[in-house]
Amino acid sequence: MMKLGVLRRYMSSVAATPRVKDFVDLCVVGAGPAGLTAAIKFKQLDTENKYRVVVLEKAGDIGSHTLSGMILEPRAMLELFPDFKEECLGNKAENGVMLDPVVADQFKLLTKTGSVPLPLTPGLTNEGKNYVGSLSTVVRWLGEKAEELGVELYTGVSVSDVIYNKSNTGVIGVATKDLGIDKNGKPKDSFERGLEFHSKQIVLAEGCHGSVTKEILKKFDLRKGKSNQTYGLGIKEVWEVKPENFKKGMVAHTMGYPLSADLYGGGFQYHFGENLVSVGLVTGLDYENPYVSPYQEFQKLKHHPFYADVLEGGKCIAYGARALNEGGYQAIPKLNFPGGVLVGASAGFMNVPKIKGTHTAMKSAMLAAESCYAEISKLPSFESILEEKGEENVDISEEPLLDLASYDNALRNSWVYEELYKVRNVRPSFNTKAGLFGGMMYSGIDTLLLNGKAPWTFKFNKSDAALTRPAKEFTPKNYPKPDGKLSFDILTSVSRTGTYHDDNEQCHLRVGPEQDLEAYARESYPMYKGVEQRFCPAGVYEFVEDESVEGGMTFKVNSQNCIHCKTCDIKAPTQEINWTVPEGGDGPKYTIT
Known part of the structure; x- marks a missing residue:
């Protein structure tokens, strides 16, 4: 085994090797329902195809890491694609979607x-x-739709690091994990340094308890005042x-x-x-x-x-x-931070009594994309900046950061919050000493009689x-x-x-x-x-x-x-x-x- 001190010195030397930088207008981490929806909605708004949108996915193929029940409530999907039913349901589906x-x-x-x-x-x-049906097949279909709109999808790349600005007060990008490091920390013949993606806005759509999201939640104290x-x-x-x-x-x-x-x-x-x-x-x-x-x-x-x-x-x-x-x-954190936003299961929009979260995740992503586009569309694209200045002269580490409070506000005034607020007490009611049957009784009263309007929140x-x-x-x-x-x-x-x-x-x-x-x-x-x-x-x-x-x-x-x-x-x-x-x-x- 390599001694710990030697390993640290070696990894420090590897980290000193600069990563190749890429500049994109919107960078989405995660190609699940929320991440792909955010990319799609942004490009639907970008009718002139002016801005570059990149989605980074750790799975080898789109949909390979997507697991769900799944029952799809189509409300958000129909907002995104009004012709969804005609294309993807039952015997009409010719694209592998099983619904x-x-x-x-x-x-x-x-x-x-x-x-x-x-x-x-x-x-x-x-x-x-x-x-x-199968959510993984729906996600693959969303991936095809994203590519048709000009979204760049990169699979087989794990986002491992956050890139902060020079003052360490906001996010300017993410970096992908180095490839080809053996179990002892040494480079293999296949070693490749990770890439950096610098962006005007980072959309975190890693799914439940993502590693980058976990870092961001702690760094910016986004759970302050919230339930565990x-x-x-x-x-x-x-x-x-x-x-x-x-x-x-x-x-x-x-x-x-x-x-x-x-x-x-x-x-x-x-x-x-x-x-x-x-x-x-x-x-x-x-x-x-x-x-x-x-x-x-x-x-x-x-x-x-x-x-x-x-x-x-x-x-x-x-x-x-x-x-x-x-x-x-009550456990949804603040959704925006300097340089980025949280969408989907990275934030936690599952409706537990329904056992559904795809529709709420997608809607959160649509609202995030609208807020991102509203601000990014005021700025020149990176493509035009690079053409004017040259890549070696572009540095956003000291540029003002976008902090999209408009997204957090939009979500809190949407049907997503209305839906989740009504059932907020159902899941925690099962944590009482009354157990299963007490929780079932309370849930029936709360949902059927009170309609979620109880003056308390567990x-x-x-x-x-x-x-x-x-x-x-x-x-x-x-x-x-x-x-x-x-x-x-x-x-x-x-x-x-x-x-x-x-x-x-x-x-x-x-x-x-x-x-x-x-x-x-x-x-x-x-x-x-x-x-x-x-x-x-x-x-x-x-x-x-x-x-x-x-x-x-x-x-x-x-x-x-x-x-x-x-x-x-x-x-x-x-x-x-x-x-x-x-x-x-x-x-x-x-x-x-």
Whole structure:
């Protein structure tokens, strides 16, 4: 192993090598629904094609890192593309987009072996107005639309650094991660220095708990006066089921089993395409018991008759997992900072009672694009500046920065805020001692009778990590072994994600300030008895007995398994795991999720 001091000196010499700079008018980080929508809307307004818009995406292909249920509420999509239905729905779709009208809704409370029908809440009424399908295919379609408008899409590039102005008071750009650094920090033959993108405005659309967004939130204190954000872990499979078990356009949501009454969450099954069923479980990460395994809870869910009757005899063809923002209205941070804005899940616009966030994410991006264009259109394009001055004479590090309060104001006066405000108390109501049934009762009163007009707003006072309690206060959970038919071991599931990381690249999961895994094991294991290997849905973390070390336990990080869900960064009780971007193109390769 390279000694730490030598590694630091080497990395300092690499960092001293200047990156190549590129100047763009609008730089979007992340090519999910929000990022692509922001780019598209900006270019729709830029009718003279005057300004250069770049989207940077860490996935190797557009849509490869996009995971969702998904039920699409088309409100924002129709604002962006009025002809969307004619082009993308059902048998009319000739572009690979899998969307079908919802024709039936079910909402059930599951007991261990049975189920009780529950009245549909307004948010879970989808029949006749919403669409079910694959979000990754919708994102690929949005990517095609963006390119048609002249947006430059760069895939396989991970944004790792923020570029601040000379006074360190604002953002003037971002930089992509160096390629070809081996696990010991040495350059491989494939080494390439990252690129810098300097821009008039940076749009952060990284998705939930993005690494750059995390830095920006802290740097500019954008959560000041806001509730703590809370998260859920969504785990999902796509199955090809027997034709007799398939009900095209049917969607179902469940609560109760297998989750205990003190765990927030619920399951779903969505029927779409040709004999395809999305099945999944969302588990709130604010649970206290470190013996809980969201992955194992999901395996149990599939053996319940309500799910098993559909899946038996079918074939699991895809798997994925992703953290979700669940804090709602009261946890939305300030949306603008000097030089940039937050959109989509980077800010946290998920409507938890609806279990939907695509429509709100897209609308936030449209409003951000309108504010960006309103200000950027007053300025000359970088292309004209470069032609006049030459690239070597252009430096924006001391230029005045755009700080788009107009976007934050527009969002707070939009239907997005109105929608989220109405349901602001639903998710936190489940955090009371009344648990599942108390939360269900309050939610019914709040949504059906009060219509969200209660004169109070509940908050999340602690982080999900801080809520984790010592293992000695709980009894270990004994989860059943997988049968290989409906339930699977974790590595079999990971094999269905298409995940790839080079075994000989620097670990992107930073454990403590010195990457001292033995020290981490000494601190975490005695208190939480391996919570990391239970909250991770990809088998990344392991505790291994080792009598040769102090404490008798070592911590192993299988970073090549990582499917970029970000759960470790959110839930680790010691907050000593920092998820950073790996090399561009690494990670899962979702296709129909």
